[in-house]
Amino acid sequence: MSESHVIEKVIASPDKDAIGGIASYYIGCGSCAFLDPAFRIVRNMDGCYQASVVGQVNDWQAAARVCPFAGTISEDQIGKELFGAQEGVSHNKYLGYYLDTYVGYAKVDGWRARGSSGGMISWLAAKMLEEGLVDAVVHAKDGPDPEHMYTIQVSHTVEELNSGAKSKYYPVEMSEALKYVRTHDERFLFIGIPCFVKAVRLLCREDSVLQERIKYCIGLVCGHLKSDFFAKAEAWESGVPLDRIARVDFRHKLPDGPASDYAVEVERTDNAAPVIKRTADLSTTNWGLGYFKYNACDYCDDVLAETADVTFGDAWIPKYVSDGAGCNVIVIRNQDVRDLLMRHRDELVLHEATADEVYQSQAGGFRHRRQGLSYRLHVHRERGEWTPTKRVKPSLEGISEQRQEIYAFRTILKNESFVAFRKAVSQNDFSVFNKHMNPIVRRYNRVSMSLKKRLRRGIKKILKKVAPHSLVAGIERFYQQVVKR
Numbered sequence: 001m002s003e004s005h006v007i008e009k010v011i012a013s014p015d016k017d018a019i020g021g022i023a024s025y026y027i028g029c030g031s032c033a034f035l036d037p038a039f040r041i042v043r044n045m046d047g048c049y050q051a052s053v054v055g056q057v058n059d060w061q062a063a064a065r066v067c068p069f070a071g072t073i074s075e076d077q078i079g080k081e082l083f084g085a086q087e088g089v090s091h092n093k094y095l096g097y098y099l100d101t102y103v104g105y106a107k108v109d110g111w112r113a114r115g116s117s118g119g120m121i122s123w124l125a126a127k128m129l130e131e132g133l134v135d136a137v138v139h140a141k142d143g144p145d146p147e148h149m150y151t152i153q154v155s156h157t158v159e160e161l162n163s164g165a166k167s168k169y170y171p172v173e174m175s176e177a178l179k180y181v182r183t184h185d186e187r188f189l190f191i192g193i194p195c196f197v198k199a200v201r202l203l204c205r206e207d208s209v210l211q212e213r214i215k216y217c218i219g220l221v222c223g224h225l226k227s228d229f230f231a232k233a234e235a236w237e238s239g240v241p242l243d244r245i246a247r248v249d250f251r252h253k254l255p256d257g258p259a260s261d262y263a264v265e266v267e268r269t270d271n272a273a274p275v276i277k278r279t280a281d282l283s284t285t286n287w288g289l290g291y292f293k294y295n296a297c298d299y300c301d302d303v304l305a306e307t308a309d310v311t312f313g314d315a316w317i318p319k320y321v322s323d324g325a326g327c328n329v330i331v332i333r334n335q336d337v338r339d340l341l342m343r344h345r346d347e348l349v350l351h352e353a354t355a356d357e358v359y360q361s362q363a364g365g366f367r368h369r370r371q372g373l374s375y376r377l378h379v380h381r382e383r384g385e386w387t388p389t390k391r392v393k394p395s396l397e398g399i400s401e402q403r404q405e406i407y408a409f410r411t412i413l414k415n416e417s418f419v420a421f422r423k424a425v426s427q428n429d430f431s432v433f434n435k436h437m438n439p440i441v442r443r444y445n446r447v448s449m450s451l452k453k454r455l456r457r458g459i460k461k462i463l464k465k466v467a468p469h470s471l472v473a474g475i476e477r478f479y480q481q482v483v484k485r
């Protein structure tokens, strides 16, 4: 394979023993398909978007330059070009370039209640429309059918934004929406996860029309993207048969309890009432296990969408998590956005936060995507395999044997989750999934958790079966506030 066809290496499976089609470095954003119709994007057997080459590619190198996993331009380079010259800008190896950091939420018009966390993304998009900074917003919204629960679309009004709120842990691709941008002389705001925003920035370097029209990008903090198995597995485990699932709301807020205690709401095709289930009661929703994760996500080192004008995530910081209504962690990089937020500060609650607090809110994600990535790159290098060019270098330096084992186990958990789900589907029995995964999870827990933590978990599990939820929550609070201190 020629070096100039590096995008083929991104699309192809790097590991011949890999599970299904999942072990490629392709994230399914669709930047290559937007550039060149020879790249076709379809869902693979693992519910992930996957490109294949059909026909004659015009310019292989251009396709590689716009791919977030094939190009060699880093988030630092893009960030420096976009934000580095502003007065008062700082740089941090986790946050990228930034002007300000906050924790907060939108306190007007129900944005917070409708949003995943503080509702600030939708609030800001609405403000940009109302103030005439943009004419339209490119973001993920309800799709046409259960096999396409969410797709990337264009909203022109605040009402249209309303129906697009909340996080979609679901495969989406942007080539069609970008074709709309290419053919409509309007000013756009783009909303997306870090790799999608990076792809848009790379496309803007190639295409002066996109560059002219895409005025701003809002980034979502990202732990990883999920295959559509995630939505299906959550819904199925919640008791909705596979052929009755219409759509899954991944972030249904519950009235009491901390922000981290949310539910999924599954709409059904048979007009029966939607099913609401706490994610804490589902096995498939433990993000730490990384079930149904795109393989590419394990080769990304950008958690905070460093190329976006502003990034929002969940404020997973103890003093804010207790506020069940939800709070955003906020990283502002563009002076225009800072000015806009300050002009409307009366519509927001903004607490100053340090860069370290922002880091802490995503500390687990950073460990996995920086130290864990070093480990994974090292393993590939030892095997003589190609990997995308990253800011993180292949190394085992400073990575304890226990951490190495944890990272190795996470790859197994990811791969096996696909095998287990396909097996469960073929036997039409969700319990097959857990029968396959439970022994692997137990082995992983033995490696990753102290005996004390495992005992606490075991006791909590037993209590959950015999005691009401409020009592278990009370005991957990007592443990956190009194015993642990």
Ligand SMILES: Cc1cc2nc3c(=O)[nH]c(=O)nc-3n(C[C@H](O)[C@H](O)[C@H](O)COP(=O)(O)OP(=O)(O)OC[C@H]3O[C@@H](n4cnc5c(N)ncnc54)[C@H](O)[C@@H]3O)c2cc1C
Binding pocket: 111, 114, 115, 116, 117, 118, 119, 120, 121, 122, 123, 125, 139, 140, 141, 164, 165, 166, 167, 168, 169, 170, 172, 191, 192, 193, 220, 221, 222, 223, 224, 225, 226, 312, 313, 314, 315, 316, 328, 329, 362, 365
């Ligand atoms: C795949 C994924 C992984 C994430 N991982 C983390 C994490 O590890 N840590 C963390 O703190 N936060 C994570 N988030 C972000 C978090 O879930 C919230 O989106 C964020 O806090 C914003 O909430 P909000 O209430 O301000 O947004 P809302 O007001 O609810 O608005 C969300 C906006 O984002 C758009 N949107 C949602 N999903 C997508 C998508 N997939 N592609 C394009 N646009 C989309 C919606 O259309 C809407 O415009 C993740 C989000 C996604 C989609």
